[in-house]
Amino acid sequence: MKTTTRIITALAIGLGMVSVHAEQPTLKVCTAENEMPYSNKNGEGFENKLAQYVAEQLGRKLETVTWTDPRYFIRDYVDKGLCDVVMGVDQGDPRLATTAPYYRSGYVFISRSDDKLDLQNWDSEALRKAKRIAFIPGTPAETMLRAIGRYNDMFNYQQELAGFKSKRNQYVKYENDKLVNEVATGKAEIAILWGPAAARYVKASSTPLTMSVIPDNNKRADGEKVGFHYSTSIGVRKGDTALLTKLNKLIKDQQDEIEELLEADGIPLLDQPDTALSMN
Structure with missing residues (x-):
């Protein structure tokens, strides 16, 4: 009887773990299909690596949504809900809600x-x-x-x-x-x-x-x-204040780790001006 109980308990735990894994929320990130060194469909760009890091820190599974033409992807992908996040946008991009900058x-x-x-x-x-x-x-x-x-x-x-x-x-x-x-x-x-x-x-x-x-x-x-110096942020769909808040906290708490990822690519990093440091 005890053996049967142990088997049932083990099965219940296993099923529970499968359920938790299945219910793990996704972070849909819009990335370019071939815009190196930022990103490509093989995940080789530095923005691909940053997207993976952000998803992990948020406890989400990364889902990459690729686009081919930079002129229309916000209208055709972000605004239509096909992705949640865009890496590497100008701080204050009027088409999106943007985080505090994560590098300059x-x-x-x-x-x-x-x-x-x-x-x-x-x-x-x-x-x-x-x-x-x-x-x-x-x-x-x-x-x-x-x-x-x-x-x-x-x-x-x-x-x-x-x-x-x-x-x-x-x-x-x-x-x-x-x-x-x-x-x-x-x-x-x-x-x-x-x-x-x-x-x-x-x-x-x-x-x-x-x-x-x-x-x-x-x-x-x-x-x-x-202008020759610019601050770069993460963009989300306008109105998604919950995700924006989480991303701002992540950028503030993990700034050193984010900079390490960027410096690994040799990217020159500059100090943020005081006006760029305020949270949205």
Whole structure:
């Protein structure tokens, strides 16, 4: 009789464990199918790793929902409830409710270490003399290259760097590793990229490269500031205050661990301004 009781008890415990596992809530995270080094469908990006860490800390099972076109995924996925969280959005993105920032970084100048270029800011002689400067259109780099009179010089070369066009509306994509490699192979003297997008490839380059964070004190010809440092947050659907609160607490409590994950990719981290530290 005691043996039977023990068997029934063991079965009950086993069934209970299965039930708990089955009822574990999921965290649906929207990630890009192929936007390295941020994320891809194989989970190799640093945002993939951060998403897994966040899910574990919340006691949830990660469910990845991939998108292919960055222009529409918030409308087509987040707003329709197909995912709960978006990693790596600008703090204060008006389309979402955003957490307190979990890191701040900046755009960088990238050059070959052996060249010993003095790249402190946009008045650098190296920028005036460079024959080829790799950059992505529509970024602050383009604005400042126009301001110093180097944009037209680079126009034809910049067209060579476009490595992908989608069939839908001809969305043009530039590969970060390709632009870093332009410098590593000597095809360009300088690249100007968002630090988190470039860091992994700078770190992995067989040619020693130098990555210098661009100061955040630049202005256009009309005197308007051009920002080069930005804070990054996690985005959730507007109105999901419960999840937002949990994520804010996680960021506050686990900031050191989050920074370790980012630093493992070589990402340059900057101090947050006081205004960025307030919780939503």
